[in-house]
Amino acid sequence: MEKNIYIVLTNTGTLFSRAIGVYTRKELNHASIAFDEQLNEMYSFGRKNKNNPFVGGFIKENTMEGLFKRATCAIYKCHVTLQEYNQMQDKIRHMEQQKELYKYNLIGLFGLAMNIEIERQYAFFCSQFVATVMNECNLSDLHIPPCFMQPHHFEQLSSLEIMYKGCLQTYVKTKRPQEERIQVRSWEQRGFQIQA
Template sequence: MSSRTIYVVVTRTNTIPSRFIRIYTGSAYNHVSLSFDCSLESMVSFGRLYPSLPVPGGFVREGKNKGFFHRFKDTQCRVYSKKVSEDAYEKFLRLLQKIESHGCKFNFLGLFTLIAGIPLERENAYFCSQFCGKMLNESGIHRFQKPFGLLRPEDFCGLEGFTLLYEGPLHAFSNQPSPTLV
């Protein structure tokens, strides 16, 4: 049976919103993305639609050398990997296509309720960790023990079954190119 590798990428930058989030949460990382591309040139998440503006937000296709991460070259990261079945990969792609086709929005209200410890699930609206949690859970890759609306990027560090591949500057991450991009 063939398998694929999924990558979970948790990041931090030195932007003002990023520093504020780190001060408030005490966490070293404040964003999470997913990829099936071992070069990390194709990642998916919810975040800034325009790299130079903190709002508006929404579904984004990111890459380690494009968009937001190209603008903020000092981005630090942790990259985790896990082998997944072809079935889980196909479920992931179907769910991703469904989410993309609905024109999902950024769940700003959910970020505020997260701070208060109250999960807020809104139809077709996500923040980064909420989206990544849903994608991993509903594709059968990882089951979380708390609501997606309470997930934070640090919850993706050290998930069971995932291996830490790299920690350091995102732009310096290197891996073999993958024929399959998300």
């Protein structure tokens, strides 16, 4: 049986994202992995609080709020076996259960910029994390070590098929039932934070 995973590259327009863009000279500088087409189960390493870029780690991302509200994106689909899909989900579940241990690998970003391999057990930057999870299924065309993986490298993988490019909110609105979008908007108007 075959399943799909989704690699989501985004530009949130933050100062940090723009700074990375100056180095990479690429538009999309954040990478996430999702296990459903609607992006309800989307994970990465990034800021834990939208107002504080200095506290980061493992996060389950909500495409309907925060920095994603104005994001542009490219969404890629990758076919995997059920066993590979389950292996990747197990890795995510394990990290989620121990998420307090995980930190954002800012030191690793400096290593990447200087072409020095820096691996830290409980620290990842976004594209390093996605590549590490994908390595659970030994994708044959993932030739770059995770510590050197940048978001634009995913665009070059033959195992990935482009599904969509454009405004993230436009994509989400076409994939999620209208009742769900209305319910989320209604709760947000009352001042509640919705966690996906």
